[in-house]
Amino acid sequence: MATRKKRAKATLSPYRGKRNFRTTAEPRGGSVRARAAALEFVVQKHAASHLHFDLRLELDGVMKSWAVPKGPSLDPAVKRLAMQVEDHPIEYNRFEGTIPAGEYGGGTVMIWDRGTYAFWDDDPDPVERLREGYAGGDLKFVLRGRRLKGSWLLVRTHRGTPEKAQWLLIKHRDAAARPGSDIVEEQQRSVVSRRTMAGIAKAASRSDR
Numbered sequence: 001m002a003t004r005k006k007r008a009k010a011t012l013s014p015y016r017g018k019r020n021f022r023t024t025a026e027p028r029g030g031s032v033r034a035r036a037a038a039l040e041f042v043v044q045k046h047a048a049s050h051l052h053f054d055l056r057l058e059l060d061g062v063m064k065s066w067a068v069p070k071g072p073s074l075d076p077a078v079k080r081l082a083m084q085v086e087d088h089p090i091e092y093n094r095f096e097g098t099i100p101a102g103e104y105g106g107g108t109v110m111i112w113d114r115g116t117y118a119f120w121d122d123d124p125d126p127v128e129r130l131r132e133g134y135a136g137g138d139l140k141f142v143l144r145g146r147r148l149k150g151s152w153l154l155v156r157t158h159r160g161t162p163e164k165a166q167w168l169l170i171k172h173r174d175a176a177a178r179p180g181s182d183i184v185e186e187q188q189r190s191v192v193s194r195r196t197m198a199g200i201a202k203a204a205s206r207s208d209r
């Protein structure tokens with residue numbers, strides 16, 4: 001357990017190094033937290049310099065994170081580029097609001113989907129299978145969100161750098177697949193607050209005054 005906590009702390013230092021926590025309302029991370037029954041995932045819509053979606057999967061006490069420029073697709077024929085970014089704290093899953101302009105990632109953040117996830121087969125040690133998949137660049141998982149469900153693949157390509165590896169996010173063919181659909185176009189509101197991006201941005205600027 002001590003090792004896991006230490007590992008989470010070390011892996012959050014790039015995240016902390018990029019941010020000024022006196023200016024941004026984003027969480028610093030590392031608060032003591034009871035172990036949840038299931039691993040969490042979140043997808044945040046983020047209007048930074050470029051609009052993108054951040055997919056985060058809990059593993060070993062942090063959120064493994066990818067920036068997905070076009071967002072997830074329920075169409076198994078569609079492969080979405082997913083650029084690996086720094087690990088985020090688990091507390092980030094609750095963050096919806098505006099990062100101040102000039103700060104790292106400045107712009108509006110919406111919680112677009114969230115829920116739990118798991119390894120995609122029955123296995124006596126599913127977390128070890130997820131670790132292996134992540135390390136090996138071939139991650140198979142099942143999402144149990146409001147908008148994203150069923151089995152998915154994240155496959156690491158040979159492009160990018162070790163710190164910014166390029167992966168592909170692909171919906172596996174199953175009952176939750178919807179060929180021809182465009183879920184990010186269909187769903188324009190926060191899964192938590194039902195606000196639009198404009199609504200979140202407006203609320204943030206009001207509380208700044």
Ligand code: MN
Pocket residue numbers: 046048052053054067105
């Ligand atoms: Mn982002």
